[in-house]
Amino acid sequence: MRQRRRAERQNTARPTLKDNVHNRTEERYLQRILIGAALALGLLIIGLLATGWYFNFLKPPEKIVASVNGEDYLLHEVVPYTKIEGFYTSQFNPNIALNTLIKNNTLDQFSQDQGIDIQLNQVENKLITMFEKATGTSDVPSSLSQEGERELENFVNLIGIEVSDYKSWIRGQLLEDAYFDLFLTQASKTADQVFLEWIVAANSISGQNAYERISSGENFNSVATELNVDNIFADKEGVVGWVPKGALLEMDPYLFAIDNQTNSISPPIVTSLGSIVYRITNNSKDREISESMRILLAQNNFQSWMDQITSEIIFTFNDDDIKWVLGQIEREYE
Template identity: 25%
Template sequence: MPFSWLRRFGSANSGRGGRRRRRAQQLAHGEEPPPQEDPQVVSERKQRRVGFGIGSALILIIGGVVAFGYYQEFYKPPRVWAGSVNNVEFDMGDLVERIRVLQGVNRYQGGLVNLSTVPFEYLQNLINAEILRQRSPSLGINISDAQIEDELRRQFVPTAAPGQETDPGQLEREFKDNYSGYLTATGLSDGDFRVIVEEQLAQQALAGVLAQAIEERQQHVEIQWIQLPIDGEILIGDVEQRLVNEDFTRIAQELNSPSQFADLNGYVGWVPKGAFPALDDYIFGNQEDEIEAVSPGSVSEPIFTNEAYYLIKVLAPSEERDLTALMGSKLLRALVDTWQKEALLAGTTQGFVRMNFNSRLYEWVTKQVFVTAPRIERPTPVPELLPGIPNPSIGGS
C-alpha cells in the first residue's frame, strides 16, 4: 500500500468499499451476512438516545437550580457574617437564635416581637452587649456565675410573708419548679437565659457606674405634652392646627398615647435635662446650635422622634429641683442608651465594630423568625429584671 500509515486511522477498510469487501469474503466462505436492521428501528434508537441525553441534561439543570436555591436560601444565609467587635463575630444564624430567645421571653410576658424593627435593633443589641463585655474590665465590671445564680434566685424564689417560717428545702424545690416552668413556657434553655441575665447584670452595673455622675439637684422645666404613636392615623400637623382654636389639655385627653411619664391630661411635670434627649433642645434650648427653648405658656413645633411624635407645652421656666425617683430612673436609662450609642459610634468610626445588614438579609431573618412567632391569648406575669425598675418593652415602642 502506498500509504501504509493510513491503516493507523482505519482508512483502508472504512466506508462502503470496506463493507462490500467484508460481505464478499463472508459469502466466499459460505457465511451468511448478518441481517440488516430496519432503518426505522435505527432512527428510533437514535431518537431515544438523543431524548435520554436531553432528559439527563434537564435533570442535571433542575438539580443544579434546586441545589443553588437550597444553598442561597438555607445554607448560605445563616453563615453570612452579620457583625463583629474586634475578633468576636456574629453571623445571621446567631441573630436568628437571639431573636428566638427574645420571642421566648415575650411569649412569657404575653407580648409579640415587632418584626418591622427587631432584626436590626437586636443586631445592635448583640453588638452593644459585646462592646460592654469587652470594656467591662476597664469599667470595673465583673459578672460572676455566683451573681447570675443570685439573680436567678431573686427572680424565682418565692417571697415568704413577714413572720412566716420557711423551709429551705421547700424554697429550693419551689425555686427549681418556678425556674423550670419559666424555661418551659419560654422555650429557652438554661444557658440561653443565663446569657440574658448576665447581659442585664452587666447593663445594670454600667448604670451603677454612670449613676455616680448624676447630681441629686438639677435644673428642671415643667412641661405638658401631646404624644402620638408614629404608626397612628392622626397627623401631628393636623393636631397643631387644632391648637389654634382648641385647648391643649382637652386635646391631650383625647389623643395622648398611654405613658408612664404623663397623666391623662398629658401633664409630665418637672423634667431634668437628659431624661428625654430628643426633647432637650425644645425644653432647655441649645446654645451651640442657636436653638432657643420654648417659652413658658407656648407650644413647640411638632417634634419627631424614633418613639413617638410630640407637641410640648412649657408650663414653668427652668429651676433647680431634686430628682424624683421616676425621673432619676428615666435619666439613668437615657445615660445608658447614650453610652451605648457613643460606644457604637466610636467603634464603627475606628473600625473595630462592623455590621452587615441589608434588605435581602432582613427578609431572610424575618422569614425565619416569623415561623416561630408566638400566638398568645393570655399574658403571664414576669419578674422585674432590674430591681425597682419596670421591664422595658422589647422590640417595640
C-alpha cells in the first residue's frame, strides 16, 4: 500500500517538476528580453543626449549663419562682436553684431577697389590713443608700451575676447571712417534745394492736431516750438533749412514733387521719424549744399552702395542661434 501511494506521489510530482523547469526557462528568456530592452533604451537615451550636446554645444559654433560675396560667417564669430558692441552700447544684440561683422568684412573685401588701405600701424595708433597714458602729443609713443599692453590685455579679458578680435573690430571702424570720407568727397557740392520747415509729432494724433491748428491760423513756428520732437535736423521752431534731393530720402517724394506749392501746409505723413507736418517756404536752383546736408548725402550714398553689394546676402541666423550666442555670454559672465 505504501509503495503504491509513493508511486502515485512520484507520478503526480513529475508533471509539476517539468512545468517548473519550463516556467523558469521562460522567466529567464523574458528577463533577457527585458535586460536587452533596457540596455537598448539606455543607449538610445545616451545617444539622444549626445546628439543634443553635439547640436547645442559643439555643432553651433561651426554653423553658417550668413553668406555673401563668397564669404561664409560662422555662429561662433558672432560672439566676440556681440561682447564688444555690448560693452560700448550696453545692449547685447547678436543681430546687430552679425551685421557689423558682415559690414566690416565686406568693406575690407572691396577696399582695394575703392583705393582704401588700412595699415596695421593705423590700428596700432588707435590702440595707443586708448591704452597709453600720454600727457601730451609729444608723449605719444609709436607703439604700445608694456603698460599699454597690460591695459589692453586687461580690457579684452574684462570683455572676454581675444586681442585679435578687438583689433579686427577696430580695423572695421577705421574702414568705415575711410569709406565715409571717400563718399563725403564724392558728394555733390551744389544742387537744387527747397527750404524746409517741419513738425515731427510724437504720434499721428499729435500730428493731426498740429495740422488743424496751423490750418486754423496759428503760427507754424509757434506750434512747432510746442509739438516738434525732432532735435536732430530742425531748430526749436521747426526750421530744417535748405535740403537737397537725397538728403532726407523718405521725404524726397513729397519735397520734390512737381506740384509742390510754396508755403502750403501738408497734411500729416507717417515716416520712420514720426508723423510729419511740413511746409516749403522757398526753392533754389544749383545752390551750395551745407556741410550737414552733404554729410547726410554721403551717409545715404554709402548705405545705398552697401545695400547694392550685399543684395544677395543669405541669412540663416535664427532665434535659436541668438539664444546660443547670448547663452555663451551669460555663462562666461556668471
